[in-house]
């Protein structure tokens with residue numbers, strides 16, 4: 001199962017090597033992180049990033065190894081944005097000449113870049129950005145300016161203190177005419193002493209949610225006062241501005257300017273399975289250690305993992321972690337395919353890639369953020385201790401529901417894609433993830449054939465149920481929209497229903513990709529069978545949770561919904577014997593898990609007890625401040641009879 005989770009034996013060995021490298025290096029210690037003040041915390045992150053880079057250079061790590069190293073260091077840092085957005089943006093939107101100039105500098109870390117798109121006033125609405133880039137043909141330069149307070153760049157990671165350069169998204173003005181938002185490489189700080197260059201005001205935006213957590217990142221604010229950059233620092237693959245001041249659009253679609261977001265959304269889906277599996281690993285191991293009630297004749301109490309309620313909350317999350325792992329693998333393939341096509345100027349699959357990355361990013365991050373919080377509750381009171389690892393994991397993870405596109409805004413993008421597909425059904429055969437809509441007549445007509453709980457253990461029955469639900473919800477939205485004279489008004493009015501239809505479509509993708517994975521050859525005794533059980537748990541849990549949809553569209557009867565739930569209970573009993581093995585298969589070191597409750601050796605109580613004494617409050621028996629603030633109250637002589 002370790003191999004199935006990792007993807008291959010080579011990846012398992014490689015990731016294991018990187019995990020151990022990090023776990024055994026004292027520089028990457030992270031247990032004191034939530035106790036550190038902001039300055040100390042940030043300096044420590046700089047130290048870790050520098051040490052990580054030294055390891056990459058000294059050990060000549062490959063890109064793949066470096067990615068695993070970064071994962072196991074487990075600390076958001078400016079390097080994420082440099083490698084994860086600044087470099088990919090230049091790769092995707094720069095001309096050959098621009099790539100030749102900027103990529104070697106960035107890849108050798110001679111410059112440090114960030115991705116400065118969001119502003120104080122606008123994040124979701126990218127076309128609403130206010131920063132301007134006005135072309136000055138006399139000087140052959142752009143003038144980058146922040147005309148209003150709300151145009152201040154706000155949020156970019158790495159901008160606050162670390163970056164020397166930024167990829168700035170600004171409204172292009174040529175000859176007094178606006179040409180929409182484009183990307184510009186702007187130097188922010190001196191390469192000699194790191195001080196801000198003239199016309200640049202830059203700093204950190206302040207503390208964020210939770211202790212430690214995302215506060216290791218210097219999310220920044222940036223303002224420009226008529227800052228001049230050479231013309232060739234506008235990324236010009238999509239459109240060009242000539243020396244003479246002529247704006248030219250190439251054959252490349254304008255949406256490619258959003259390409260970096262497509263790339264990162266894809267990586268976020270892969271990362272969702274890592275974050276969720278971490279939380280699930282902690283909650284599952286601890287649920288096997290923890291005992292409450294049920295002692296008979298003085299025997300041991302019941303392990304809480306044996307309670308059906310615990311299983312019905314925990315096992316769907318375990319199954320979701322596996323489901324997200326496999327859909328992430330598929331999405332990576334889809335992205336690589338689109339990337340190759342884009343390089344060959346084939347843009348036909350871009351809308352599908354956008355809809356899939358946006359929708360799956362939204363679906364998986366929402367489920368993971370909620371799942372981590374559920375795991376905290378599954379660990380009872382001890383889950384609330386920082387030493388459980390869950391509070392920091394939650395705090396560091398939840399912004400994923402917002403960054404790279406607010407999850408609701410992204411589902412509305414999926415809705416546009418679905419509505420368009422439905423409206424074109426008469427004359428255009430849908431392909432890819434919407435191919436099922438090509439069978440819409442059958443899906444609208446056929447009803448579920450399940451008669452017994454066992455009938456639900458059938459991939460065909462499950463896929464058809466999810467297809468019918470998604471197709472019927474999409475068609476219903478299409479019919480409702482048709483009643484509006486103005487389609488945009490209709491879209492705004494029906495937004496909540498459209499979001500639900502998008503969720504149904506995305507859940508269908510995850511379920512189908514899990515089932516497709518099981519059609520592959522999966523070596524290892526019992527591995528495929530265990531994955532099949534998890535796949536059914538994932539699908540039937542969703543079906544149970546959203547039974548209202550399946551019933552409302554008239555595909556299921558209440559009896560069939562009840563049978564699905566009966567089957568789900570049986571499946572939980574089948575997961576139980578292998579639950580610990582299924583989380584051990586993630587192959588996480590204790591360092592990466594960062595949790596006393598999730599320790600591999602299960603030695604939870606002695607270690608919790610030990611850790612309590614390490615809290616600074618326990619440095620002395622009598623706390624600082626006692627004599628000043630508590631003792632006077634204790635010694636107070638009160639005259640009021642009542643008191």
Ligand SMILES: CCCCCCCC/C=C\CCCCCCCCCCC/C=C/C(=O)SCCNC(=O)CCNC(=O)[C@H](O)C(C)(C)COP(=O)(O)OP(=O)(O)OC[C@H]1O[C@@H](n2cnc3c(N)ncnc32)[C@H](O)[C@@H]1OP(=O)(O)O
Pocket residue numbers: 048049050052053056063066067070073079080081083084085115117118123124125126127157255256258259261262264267350351354402403404405406409413416
């Ligand atoms: C220690 C040492 C370490 C060393 C390490 C070494 C190696 C490590 C290597 C790698 C490390 C990798 C680490 C990666 C980690 C990444 C961490 C990420 C951290 C996250 C940081 C966060 C960053 C951000 O948040 S950046 C800002 C993101 N902002 C958004 O997402 C904004 C959301 N809004 C939008 O996307 C859009 O504005 C919109 C889509 C909502 C609306 O746009 P608009 O123009 O108004 O469009 P609309 O009219 O609705 O649509 C027009 C048509 O365009 C289509 N479309 C829209 N978007 C896209 C798209 N992205 N792609 C393609 N097409 C798109 C849309 O469908 C419409 O099409 P139609 O056909 O006309 O209908």
Ligand SMILES: Cc1cc2nc3c(=O)[nH]c(=O)nc-3n(C[C@H](O)[C@H](O)[C@H](O)COP(=O)(O)OP(=O)(O)OC[C@H]3O[C@@H](n4cnc5c(N)ncnc54)[C@H](O)[C@@H]3O)c2cc1C
Pocket residue numbers: 081115116117118121122123124125154155156157214219399402403404405406407408409412495
């Ligand atoms: C930790 C973190 C790191 C970040 N890093 C970066 C970075 O490196 N670079 C960068 O450029 N940006 C970064 N961002 C910014 C991030 O991309 C934006 O915050 C995000 O895109 C959401 O935009 P917003 O803040 O404008 O939200 P808003 O759009 O203001 O959302 C507020 C509410 O309005 C709703 N809403 C908005 N529009 C609609 C609509 N059309 N229909 C229905 N509901 C709507 C949303 O659902 C939400 O509930 C980061 C943000 C965070 C939290």
